[in-house]
Amino acid sequence: MSLQMKLSAITLDCPDPLALAAFYQEATGLEPHPKSDADFAGLCGEHGLLIGFQRVDDYRAPRWPDQTVPQQFHLDFDVDDLDEAEARLLRLGAVKPDHQPNEARWRVLTDPAGHPFCVVRGD
Known part of the structure; x- marks a missing residue:
């Protein structure tokens, strides 16, 4: 039996997750994830794929x-x-x-x- 994996998210490090999510939302038209906050924001893509934006100190x-x-x-x-x-x-x-x-x-x-x-x- 082989392990099957499905890509569920792509996450980018950044200093301001909400600001970067807003940029990509305007660029793509994707909807914001309802649990987005100042430390991790996301956009809901096709087929359940999430584009995430993660706060990193000293980015x-x-x-x-x-x-x-x-x-x-x-x-x-x-x-x-x-x-x-x-x-x-x-x-x-x-x-x-x-x-x-x-x-x-x-x-x-x-x-x-x-x-x-x-x-x-x-x-």
């Missing part, structure tokens, strides 16, 4: 593409229009690093806590 944001504080992972979001998505996310508080490895296909942005994420042109 240090990843430095992309510099690896002084390396990224551990990043999120990718499919979009219909890269320019429109980028503009909207920048208005919400994302930052666009200068280094863009393939700007015609995807854009690397960082969220308000410094985590890199990508918006990818859906095909």
Whole structure:
């Protein structure tokens, strides 16, 4: 008998869980988890997947593409229009690093806590 696992949550460390959850809520339209608080906030995704945001004291944001504080992972979001998505996310508080490895296909942005994420042109 093999052990079966189902991914239930992706959790990002950050200094302010409610603020980062609000950014991703505006960006994705996902609903806030009803038990979100100042130490752990969440957004309810498809098929029960939770995106969580966990308070970490002395949080240090990843430095992309510099690896002084390396990224551990990043999120990718499919979009219909890269320019429109980028503009909207920048208005919400994302930052666009200068280094863009393939700007015609995807854009690397960082969220308000410094985590890199990508918006990818859906095909």
